[in-house]
Amino acid sequence: MSYITDQILKSLREARARKGFSQRELSARSGVPQSHISKIESGDVDLRVSSLIALARVLDLELFVAPKKSVPAIKSIIRSAQGHDDDGEQVVPAYSLDADYMEDSADE
Template structure:
């Protein structure tokens, strides 16, 4: 579970957001967000989903035999990319 919080922290930093900014978007105190991000609060699912929304992440559940593939897919991928992975050809 610490991986989840690690992802949140990494992503937040990658997006260049401070805890203060994120907490404002979530309308919660910075102190509360700090505890969530560090795993010191066993927070609700809905709170994590809200955090994901702010950080442009989506939560999912992966079968154990696929997790390594999924992780490899996402290596260095918490950086925001404004372009989709696939760009359609332009039609003349």
Template sequence: MRYELEQIAEQLQRVRIAQNLSQRELSQLAGVPQAHISKIENKQVDLRLSSLAALANTLGLEVMLIPRQAIPAVQSIARQMTSASSLSEPKPAYSLDEDDD
């Protein structure tokens, strides 16, 4: 499995665990065999797009292609969504100047 796919597999596993779902439960909800989920999480198989879409949808995630130039803004938004501090202190998704920390 390539590095980028490893990151995706790890994220799917983190979200599954955070939602207190077993591989078997996720399998039943997503329609992806539990053995395949195990192989994905253990990086033993390449992740097929159909499996990724089914797993992501079931976990409340969205598979999306974005322009590379937009990656920093998307990552910043994602960090804010998962950060507990973003609830009390909203921060802009991006800034025009690097010096504005």
């Protein structure tokens, strides 16, 4: 179903979205072809570590290996790192007072 971890997959997709990169832009910056990025993000390719690192680099992510037992603590750290702004990049605002987009909407 997916050669890669859900955590990694999710992080890649979200990080790209957060940066506002299209697959083509990420491709240009990382050197990985857009068609390949698409396959990677959909999880149906067993990519090489170098490819993963190349993408992570551009997305300001780092690849790791950690003892299983320290996973919960690490996930908590990651959560807070992405959560509220803190030295962070431009955090896309969930809403904006002077905007006139969003006629109406619901979820997320």
